[in-house]
Amino acid sequence: MGKHGVVIGLALVGFAAFAGFAGWATFEGSKIGGGWRSLGPIWPYVAGGAAVVGLLAGFLMWLAFYSANHGYDDRFGPEDRP
Numbered sequence: 001m002g003k004h005g006v007v008i009g010l011a012l013v014g015f016a017a018f019a020g021f022a023g024w025a026t027f028e029g030s031k032i033g034g035g036w037r038s039l040g041p042i043w044p045y046v047a048g049g050a051a052v053v054g055l056l057a058g059f060l061m062w063l064a065f066y067s068a069n070h071g072y073d074d075r076f077g078p079e080d081r082p
Helices: 002-029 035-069
Strands: none
Touching: none
């Protein structure tokens, strides 16, 4: 448990630091410029970026399962099987 405890502890400290930063950035971001209303024009770009990343992740997962199911990941190809 010694090694795992250190890794888990460091992960929790990292998550806590990120959560603190995200909270601070959200709070401070609401006070600058026009507040959250000034972010309105960028939401289509954020949604588009999330959609592209989701499509790319889905395609790469499909490709990984396709190659595994058709024997392309085996040491010998599908034509070499008995």
